Amino acid sequence: MRQAQARIETALAQTLARVQQRGAPPRLGAAVRHAVLPGGARIRPLLCLSVAQACGDRFPALSTAAAVAIELIHCASLVHDDLPCFDDATMRRGLASVHTAYGERIAVLTGDALIVLAFETLAAGAACTVSPSAGDDAAPATEALRALPTLTAILAQRTGMPGGITAGQAWECEDSVVLPDYQRAKTGSLFAAATEMGAVAAGAEAAPWRAFGERLGEAYQVADDIRDAAGDLQRLGKPAQRDAALGRPSAVAAIGLAGAIDHFERLLVHAQAAVPDSTGAAALRALVQSESNRLLPADLREHALAVA
Amino acid sequence: MRQAQARIETALAQTLARVQQRGAPPRLGAAVRHAVLPGGARIRPLLCLSVAQACGDRFPALSTAAAVAIELIHCASLVHDDLPCFDDATMRRGLASVHTAYGERIAVLTGDALIVLAFETLAAGAACTVSPSAGDDAAPATEALRALPTLTAILAQRTGMPGGITAGQAWECEDSVVLPDYQRAKTGSLFAAATEMGAVAAGAEAAPWRAFGERLGEAYQVADDIRDAAGDLQRLGKPAQRDAALGRPSAVAAIGLAGAIDHFERLLVHAQAAVPDSTGAAALRALVQSESNRLLPADLREHALAVA
Numbered sequence: 001m002r003q004a005q006a007r008i009e010t011a012l013a014q015t016l017a018r019v020q021q022r023g024a025p026p027r028l029g030a031a032v033r034h035a036v037l038p039g040g041a042r043i044r045p046l047l048c049l050s051v052a053q054a055c056g057d058r059f060p061a062l063s064t065a066a067a068v069a070i071e072l073i074h075c076a077s078l079v080h081d082d083l084p085c086f087d088d089a090t091m092r093r094g095l096a097s098v099h100t101a102y103g104e105r106i107a108v109l110t111g112d113a114l115i116v117l118a119f120e121t122l123a124a125g126a127a128c129t130v131s132p133s134a135g136d137d138a139a140p141a142t143e144a145l146r147a148l149p150t151l152t153a154i155l156a157q158r159t160g161m162p163g164g165i166t167a168g169q170a171w172e173c174e175d176s177v178v179l180p181d182y183q184r185a186k187t188g189s190l191f192a193a194a195t196e197m198g199a200v201a202a203g204a205e206a207a208p209w210r211a212f213g214e215r216l217g218e219a220y221q222v223a224d225d226i227r228d229a230a231g232d233l234q235r236l237g238k239p240a241q242r243d244a245a246l247g248r249p250s251a252v253a254a255i256g257l258a259g260a261i262d263h264f265e266r267l268l269v270h271a272q273a274a275v276p277d278s279t280g281a282a283a284l285r286a287l288v289q290s291e292s293n294r295l296l297p298a299d300l301r302e303h304a305l306a307v308a
Numbered sequence: 309m310r311q312a313q314a315r316i317e318t319a320l321a322q323t324l325a326r327v328q329q330r331g332a333p334p335r336l337g338a339a340v341r342h343a344v345l346p347g348g349a350r351i352r353p354l355l356c357l358s359v360a361q362a363c364g365d366r367f368p369a370l371s372t373a374a375a376v377a378i379e380l381i382h383c384a385s386l387v388h389d390d391l392p393c394f395d396d397a398t399m400r401r402g403l404a405s406v407h408t409a410y411g412e413r414i415a416v417l418t419g420d421a422l423i424v425l426a427f428e429t430l431a432a433g434a435a436c437t438v439s440p441s442a443g444d445d446a447a448p449a450t451e452a453l454r455a456l457p458t459l460t461a462i463l464a465q466r467t468g469m470p471g472g473i474t475a476g477q478a479w480e481c482e483d484s485v486v487l488p489d490y491q492r493a494k495t496g497s498l499f500a501a502a503t504e505m506g507a508v509a510a511g512a513e514a515a516p517w518r519a520f521g522e523r524l525g526e527a528y529q530v531a532d533d534i535r536d537a538a539g540d541l542q543r544l545g546k547p548a549q550r551d552a553a554l555g556r557p558s559a560v561a562a563i564g565l566a567g568a569i570d571h572f573e574r575l576l577v578h579a580q581a582a583v584p585d586s587t588g589a590a591a592l593r594a595l596v597q598s599e600s601n602r603l604l605p606a607d608l609r610e611h612a613l614a615v616a
Contacts, residue, residue: 108388166336
């Protein structure tokens with residue numbers, strides 16, 4: 001786990017360094033770094049690598065690229081979600097949000113540049129993947145090249161239209177919204193992308209891994225709703241009680257704080273049950289358990305139930 | 309040419325139809341259509357297909373996908389450029405701009421969704437490309453799969469950081485800017501993407517086609533500056549004299565209207581000279597000539613020189 005964390009941070013730093021050489025506009029370059037480094041828990045890329053490892057991780061360059069691509073999309077979505085026209089959030093991860101630090105125009109462009117960089121990174125990962133048995137100057141492994149359209153399709157569908165995080169965010173602009181659909185699109189999407197892409201990047205099938213990612217993503221969104229309703233600025237690194245202030249759909253608004261905690265715990269049980277049989281299944285269930293404790297620590301759980 | 313136009317419009321319509329089925333948020337779906345259909349001159353995708361044809365166009369599904377991807381990126385950039393924090397443009401192509409019609413939040417998401425869709429379309433094009441000699445149920449042609457990382461890399465570099473249109477736009481947020489660098493990034497980029505990707509999608513090398521696209525793109529930006537300074541709303545389909553109003557770098561501001569017209573004409577000569585020898589070279593030079601007349605018609609040229 002600590003090894004996977006290091007692999008992700010190193011790859012993210014290398015990816016950013018690559019696009020910041022050769023005369024990038026300085027403020028955009030700085031804003032892109034601000035958006036990505038230092039990061040949050042990196043749970044989506046960790047999940048991606050963990051699933052790749054459970055599936056044998058035959059092409060580490062490809063699974064690393066997939067993990068980085070997912071995190072870049074996540075960072076892009078945070079930058080755009082924080083914009084004045086959406087959440088109007090001045091803080092993120094304990095620092096000024098990108099538009100607060102660099103202005104609204106640079107924030108729009110930072111999100112755009114990160115989305116582009118995600119797909120670029122994925123393709124570069126496939127292009128530099130050689131068969132484990134080949135020499136250093138071998139052509140890209142055909143299997144990695146065959147995986148690229150699938151990986152790109154998954155990332156695109158989980159990011160864009162009609163059911164990705166962009167669509168999830170767009171549901172907030174509709175008069176009526178079906179809460180599970182909204183949550184599945186807004187947060188579940190990238191978790192499903194993480195498990196599916198981890199499998200495909202290791203040469204396995206995506207489908208068996210979908211439910212695990214979707215359940216975990218739903219649980220994460222519900223935990224976010226609970227933390228938003230019950231947490232405080234210090235704990236979250238961003239202002240609390242924004243959902244209610246913005247009239248945004250949330251599990252707490254729909255079923256109350258106690259109901260949301262109950263729902264969160266059931267979703268985690270479902271997520272663990274959805275882990276396909278594999279050599280890494282036990283490690284993945286342990287990852288879910290540790291995330292559960294991180295997302296909703298005992299003291300916050302008690303505090304939430306007390307104010308419920 | 310008319311055949312290529314039809315091929316582009318059909319492919320764009322099919323691409324949009326695909327993402328609008330299966331429960332997309334209705335307003336985002338409508339805004340995405342509004343941003344893409346009906347379009348402008350489609351010069352970038354036309355250029356892409358023309359170069360592919362000059363190179364033999366062996367994989368029409370792939371060159372069509374490349375052309376569509378470039379146009380989707382172009383449309384995304386227009387939607388984001390029109391936002392209140394940038395140009396604050398209420399009209400585009402003679403209609404309300406996306407944020408005017410659907411609000412700022414949907415406009416941000418529309419741009420995001422279109423960027424994602426561009427990369428998705430490119431990958432889908434590679435995945436459905438079979439060798440001309442293969443049967444209907446053949447696996448994707450290895451050559452098309454090998455082209456995908458290159459095509460994705462070109463599109464990403466011409467769109468994002470450090471030198472794509474996103475970076476070009478970001479130069480507007482810097483205190484000082486080198487005009488040719490800015491123009492090359494902001495407009496030249498997607499023209500270079502068009503010629504390079506047209507070549508690669510047909511199995512040819514990108515490099516010989518770069519200068520042609522870059523010169524044409526520069527000419528296009530200079531023509532845009534001239535039209536902005538000398539044109540009127542009716543002709544442009546968008547408000548004129550925005551560059552001066554926004555204090556934006558422009559060829560007219562730098563070298564005057566007469567100087568800009570002279571520069572435009574020299575860039576077109578350079579563009580025609582940069583067309584590599586190929587069976588389609590004459591057709592490409594004719595395309596440049598007809599674009600020249602469209603971009604700066606004789607009456608606008610005379611009007612501009614009169615007010616210069």
